[in-house]
Amino acid sequence: MDIGQRLKTIRLQAKLSQRELAKRSGVTNGFISQVEKNLVSPSIGSLKKLLDGFPMTLADFFADEDAVGADHPVVYRAEDQPERGTGDIGYRLVGGRFPDRHITLLRETMPPGADTGPDLLSHPGQECGVVITGQLQLQVGERRFELGPGDGYYFDSTEPHRFINIGEDELYIVSASQPKAL
Template sequence: MNEKVKDIAVRIKGLRLLEGLTPGEVARAAGLKIDEYIRYEDALDDIPVSILYELADFYKVDMTEILTGTSPKLHDISFVKKGEGLKVERYDQYGFESLAHKYSGRKIEPMFVVLDPRSSPGLVSHKGQEFNYCLEGRMRVVVGKETFDLEPGDSLYYNSTIPHKMTALDGKEAKFLTVILL
């Protein structure tokens, strides 16, 4: 595991200990099996973004705090220059860049995402709603039993509690903007 994953694991364990909770209590709250949660907390497995959102919501902290160990400070405006978003290295198949990580109390999570064409991600689900806007390349989005192929300029809005995944098409990277309503 890389150092960022280890740092995140230390932070989620620290949050649990600060609250005086057992691993089982947090696992139940996040909808996980206890052994699965312990593997995340011990940095043996990479923690899916959807679980990080669940934990941030459970502990009433901003996800930026879990990812970086610092809390966002801006309340009215957050300006992020190209390439300066918070890199969220969660999966080999997805490269996330948080575009509003400095803004405190976000109600949405806008991210720039790059899909690796060599990977095959599994389905994920999380609270809220999600909007995807294809910027470059072609991508396939599976939402439940439905499949949508997006090209630059195409968009898709859906209930993100429905299991979903994105994959790049044509053996090339696909880039898209995603906005998650928290």
């Protein structure tokens, strides 16, 4: 394990400067710099002092690579994507636990005939998506578009809009909006 790189990664994930970590742990920021550059190898006692600045245990520090960044998940398994839908329409949020998330990424499902409702939606930001399976009618303002598998859309979501499954099968869409909506 590259102790210097691991320490730097953890420090950056915690959004701490070397100076702030030094203040918290009672060592100099020069020492932290030398450790991160692998110019010195800290004793167990010195490493424990550094980790107390996060706080983090020695066991967590030396945990296997899969645990690195556990506070910033990268993979969100299907069962980890919370259902945010109401009624017939399903919205599965990808990345819901990611800290300071800026994007809403959804897996959307709509049964045949499902509709986001007669009142057009409107919210700040932009929205885009791709139809995976099924047939979508998208209304943006007064314009109506029919989309099938592989077709995508991108629009300013302050424009009133509506989604309708016009096909005989379930409609699957992967969509994103920014700023985050859910």
